[in-house]
Each structure stands twice: as C-alpha cells, then as structure tokens.
Amino acid sequence: MKLVKVIGSVTSTIKDPSLQGFKLLLVQTVGADLKDKQDFFVAVDTIGLGEGEIGLIVTGSTAKYTEITRHKNIDAAIVAKVERIDLENYNLES
Amino acid sequence: MKLVKVIGSVTSTIKDPSLQGFKLLLVQTVGADLKDKQDFFVAVDTIGLGEGEIGLIVTGSTAKYTEITRHKNIDAAIVAKVERIDLENYNLES
Amino acid sequence: MKLVKVIGSVTSTIKDPSLQGFKLLLVQTVGADLKDKQDFFVAVDTIGLGEGEIGLIVTGSTAKYTEITRHKNIDAAIVAKVERIDLENYNLES
Amino acid sequence: MKLVKVIGSVTSTIKDPSLQGFKLLLVQTVGADLKDKQDFFVAVDTIGLGEGEIGLIVTGSTAKYTEITRHKNIDAAIVAKVERIDLENYNLES
C-alpha cells in the first residue's frame, strides 16, 4: 500500500460504464513525515476519506479486491484511513 | 488511475493484430496543477478525447477491462474525460 | 523483491474488511549500503519484523501469495527478514 | 504502451527454456520529441523492428498476449512500429 494525502476530487461525466457511481479523489503519495512527494493518483474512495486526510491506497489489479470495486475498470482504490503513524522517535497523529 | 493530458496521436500500420482498429493517443501525466510531468504513455482511447483535453488512464492488466479492449494486447487505456477538479482552495475547469 | 528497512507502524481503524487483523508496517526501500532511498510502502508483516530491521517485500499481486494474505486486498507484504548481505568486497550484518 | 527507440540487441545462450527462439532487443523509452529518457527494457520483438526505429512496447503480464509470446516467461514485448506521431503544432515522421 502507499501512504497518501487527499488533495481534491475529480468530476467526470464522460467515462467507461464501469466507473459509474464511484467517488474519485485526487491523492498524492507522502513519506513518513507526511510531506508531499508529487506522485499523483486518482483513486476510488471505498471508505469515505475527507480532503487533507491521510489514507492508504492499493494500486494495480489489487484495486479490484474491495466489495464495491470487484471486476471494475479501476487500478487505484483508497482502502484505509490512517489515524496514527508511530515512528522510532516520535508519533504522528495524522 | 492517472491524470493525463492528450498531447498527440500515434500512427502504426505494422503491429500486433490485437491492436488493429484502436485509436492510439500520446498522453502525458499531469499533477494537480495540470502541468506536465514528463511521464508518457500511448493509450487506447475508449471514450473520444481530444488534443489538449484532460482524462484518466488505467494501466497494466486493468486496461483490458473496458468493453472494447477486453482480452486485447494493450496495457494503457483512456477511460474518462475529466471536466472538473476541485482542490481545497480553488477549482479547475479542465 | 525489494530490500527495505522498517521505520514505523501504521494504525487504521476505518478500513476495508479484508485488511482487518493485519499488522501494517511503514517501510522504506534501501540499496546495497542499506541507506534510505525515500520510496515508502505500507506493508503487511507476515513474519514479525522489528523497527529498524531489514527485510524483503513483495508488491503487486504477489503480495497475495503468503498463507495469511491469500485473496486479501493488499499489494505489499514483508516476506523475509534479511540477516546478512554479501557484497563483492565486504559483508554487511543487517 | 510506452514509446521506445531500439538501441541494440542482446545475446543470451544460458536462459530459461521459455525464452528460447525470441529476438531480444534493447530499447529505451522516449518522450514526444523522441529524445532518450534513460529507462531501458530488453523486449521480445514480435513485429520486426530495426535499430534506431521507434515502436511501442507492452510490459508486465500484457506482454504474454501476443500470438508468439503466449504463456511465455517474458514481461516486455514490442507490439507496434510507430510510423508517425502527430502533435498539436507539428508532425514527426519517426
């Protein structure tokens, strides 16, 4: 999984039928310090994540393993909200 | 999915039979500000995207999940036109 | 496989059901000199690796091939602890 | 697919049996201006591409979808020769 921050949402009306009904969020990968790393994904939100929140995405064929995305034409899905990261020397409340 | 801008089209007559009949677009990944990131893909257009427009691509085995690309020998497909991106502090009409 | 160092752990209570019960570690890829390379993954720990230790991760669909992660919605798993790396001119005890 | 330029060929006699009989070309990914990007692949040539020519490769499991590479142990295949690229402001004959 990749650690990401939600930075916005994407609206699309002209799209493949299997993308209908999904909420598409624009996310950016972050490192241990939660700073931006400039790697962007548009991911299907399966858990309800808000703007600025930290979560985990799965990519590739794995994105089709959640209940709502099964057999759908997607390759990136948000599968977890991250509430806390514990590093060796300090903790981060995300 | 990856956010991309269409920058051109590709013509190929000598190719694998399973690529016949597809419109191949040259796209470049972009970030939240829609500026170029220099990561290029040649993707099958499944929705009708024009030059300079913003869309979403799926890559890898997922590119075989649209109606027209099923079981085809492709690993990148445009699956959505992006009409609008909402960021925390401002909106972008693409 | 990728060589990684464990740098922390991640807590998530709101998540896809298939992620329940897994220990999620934040790891960073390292090179032959075991120095950090800034590529982060959150991986399911299948063998019991401690903070600061060196291990191997598998990514993508391969992460579903361990006993405990089979058919689960994950794309990164720690599958080995690295005790020793032998390079041409010197050895590293990790 | 990725846009690539053929820069050489690779000879291997000691190899996995499923690689027998394939012509292996060394290719480098290029951008819209056909300049080198330093990302190298060794790809099975399925269409007959010459040195310095521009083509398309598929990577990952998709490389097993051509007639001659089916079920083979390869993850990169050249599937098209690119004869022409049309960009917004000018055309390139490759």
Add this chain to the structure above:
Amino acid sequence: MKLVKVIGSVTSTIKDPSLQGFKLLLVQTVGADLKDKQDFFVAVDTIGLGEGEIGLIVTGSTAKYTEITRHKNIDAAIVAKVERIDLENYNLES
C-alpha cells in the same frame, strides 16, 4: 525484462515458506553502457549467475513463470545470462 548486474547475495532464515530453497541475489539495473542505475532488486536466481555478471530479470507476476518458481511467493527472477550486447556503433562483451 530489465538488464541487471549481480552485486551480491542475501541470506534470510526467517521467511515465508514458499521462499525456502531459493538463492537470492542482490542485483542492480544497468543501462546500455552497463553502468549502475541505483534501482535494486533481490531476485531468485534460476540459471546460476555469478557476482558481477550481467543478466535479465523479469518482475511482477511474470517471475512465477519459470519451472522452479511456479506459484511461489516471488516477484523478481533472473531468467537469462547476457553474454553480448550489440549497440549501433560498438559491441559489448559483458
């Protein structure tokens, strides 16, 4: 496939059962000039490659397509020894 140089070996006793019995080599991707590119993989050696030698690896699900790695929990395998690379203007004996 990716062109790699063998730079060392990795020892692991605590690991997923499906990794038992494999020789794990630390490799680094190289370009046409065989210089290091700093992208490291730990790959299962299926052909017997020595330190400093040049070979080809397959990654991802393709790594499970050799005789000895079938259905195993690995995502990188060395599948060929490279004896010779022919570039447009000169040849390299690896």
